[in-house]
Amino acid sequence: MNKSEINKCPYCGSSNIGIGYHLGNGQLFVDPYAYHSKSQSSEIETYLCKDCGCIIMQKVKRPEIFDNINNVRNLELFDYFEENGFLLMNEHPTLPSIESLGYNMQNLVYLIENHQIFYTKAFGKRPIYLSIKCYQLLKQIKNIKPLSEDNKLVYNELSKFEYADKSDIRKRLEMDTKTFNKAFEFLLENLYITACAGKKLNANWYSYLYCTIDTFNKNINGLHFNGDCKAALWNIVKKTMDKESFEILCK
Numbered sequence: 001m002n003k004s005e006i007n008k009c010p011y012c013g014s015s016n017i018g019i020g021y022h023l024g025n026g027q028l029f030v031d032p033y034a035y036h037s038k039s040q041s042s043e044i045e046t047y048l049c050k051d052c053g054c055i056i057m058q059k060v061k062r063p064e065i066f067d068n069i070n071n072v073r074n075l076e077l078f079d080y081f082e083e084n085g086f087l088l089m090n091e092h093p094t095l096p097s098i099e100s101l102g103y104n105m106q107n108l109v110y111l112i113e114n115h116q117i118f119y120t121k122a123f124g125k126r127p128i129y130l131s132i133k134c135y136q137l138l139k140q141i142k143n144i145k146p147l148s149e150d151n152k153l154v155y156n157e158l159s160k161f162e163y164a165d166k167s168d169i170r171k172r173l174e175m176d177t178k179t180f181n182k183a184f185e186f187l188l189e190n191l192y193i194t195a196c197a198g199k200k201l202n203a204n205w206y207s208y209l210y211c212t213i214d215t216f217n218k219n220i221n222g223l224h225f226n227g228d229c230k231a232a233l234w235n236i237v238k239k240t241m242d243k244e245s246f247e248i249l250c251k
Contacts, residue, residue, distance in 0.1 A: 109198030
């Protein structure tokens, strides 16, 4: 829409329409800190009624330079993980979750597919997402239980693929649903497998595709740390996690 298309003020009905610009050539920048040069900003045009003074519309002259909102939200979520270390999937009385912060499955899947966060059920069998550093520290301190024969069957079958759908693995093994689900949950709880991609089910929801830890670790940098891993992990998550919850995570 341009000036010629704005024929009437929606507030007073006047057709005396004007256009103006922000004082000092105020512009809208691509990033919140205006790190970029002027080429990464755009003038803002303001359409107004010259009779009543109401602002009818504002628009930037170069909309093509700005990021898609989903990309911005993905970066915001990644920064949150880097700063705080974890988020739960569902609402929790005391701990932060994806839902409580207003993010969605699309944001999560983006970070998972780019190997920027780690999905597990290591927190009292509840779904939790960890930053890569937190995952690597937790792996050093958590009491990982050994595999049973059923667990080995599921793990070995999944290891044949770069990633796979949970239901496809069960069908290939011809294992009954209850036994398979128990083994699969064990592997998620004990850091043997994780989500590494998403399969879109509808506009707002995905199912996960899974891989083994060996496959996942090939796509991330190794942890170079020689200190107290538990203390280092606590130092990251303590801003938003209480000590009792921390011990559940590490158990």
